[in-house]
């Protein structure tokens with residue numbers, strides 16, 4: 001196990017966030033130790049906005065045993081494994097079920113927690129069983145017990161996903177790759193700059209990006225953060241953005257649209273006002 005103070009900007013895809021004590025755990029014994037004080041769980045940091053002042057709780061990262069998987073995808077898979085790695089393996093093995101997650105840069109645990117996915121499929125649909133560490137012990141759940149919905153799950157409070165079993169169907173490799181290509185085509189036009197994916201949840205039967213575009217908010221810039229010109233639901237770090245810049249953009253959108261933030265916000269953030277450049 002490694003314990004170090006690190007800027008979370010280095011561990012999140014938005015590239016912002018102050019320091020925290022990061023516990024990289026490798027064994028169940030590490031997990032038991034790390035959870036003896038208030039903690040947060042970090043996956044690949046691709047759905048997080050972390051305050052510039054960082055967070056006071058321990059930040060737990062899954063390594064060692066929790067990042068292992070069998071090459072045939074048949075057994076338990078560590079929650080610290082990256083979803084894109086599993087998707088590539090499933091294509092090679094001729095197994096279908098993860099294609100809807102193409103382009104989602106999550107770890108398995110983060111994808112379960114957020115029920116990550118696209119209109120082509122979600123994490124919940126690819127799960128057979130989920131192992132969760134909670135109150136000092138692990139327990140196994142079937143997906144139907146975890147309250148999955150749109151970008152939502154109901155894990156036990158403070159629960160850490162440690163491993164999962166996947167529910168994949170045999171399908172010719174070519175067909176799996178064809179499905180991935182479909183999702184890839186639908187993702188064309190998404191920004192390449194640093195982001196955390198969609199900032200807001202889509203309202204029922206509508207698209208948050210379309211609504212933001214309709215309000216003329218694309219290109220709105222605060223400090224070094226911008227509402228992407230390519231996709232209204234992406235807030236991008238132009239290089240050197242602060243969490244406050246990004247948070248101020250969220251507040252700017254919410255001042256005119258009743259949209260719910262999809263990201264998880266860690267730490268204390270206060271929106272700046274009066275610093276907008278269009």
Ligand SMILES: Cc1cc2nc3c(=O)[nH]c(=O)nc-3n(C[C@H](O)[C@H](O)[C@H](O)COP(=O)(O)OP(=O)(O)OC[C@H]3O[C@@H](n4cnc5c(N)ncnc54)[C@H](O)[C@@H]3O)c2cc1C
Nearest residue numbers: 043044045046047106107109110111113114116117161197
């Ligand atoms: C370029 C880009 C494109 C994206 N496209 C999509 C998309 O198409 N669809 C989509 O749904 N999302 C998308 N996202 C958002 C993001 O990838 C997902 O929300 C993903 O599920 C987050 O996983 P993560 O491992 O990065 O989790 P993190 O961002 O690290 O954490 C997110 C939440 O999960 C919790 N968590 C992480 N690991 C565990 C664990 N082991 N046990 C319990 N809780 C845990 C964290 O505490 C936090 O609450 C995109 C992001 C980017 C940067």
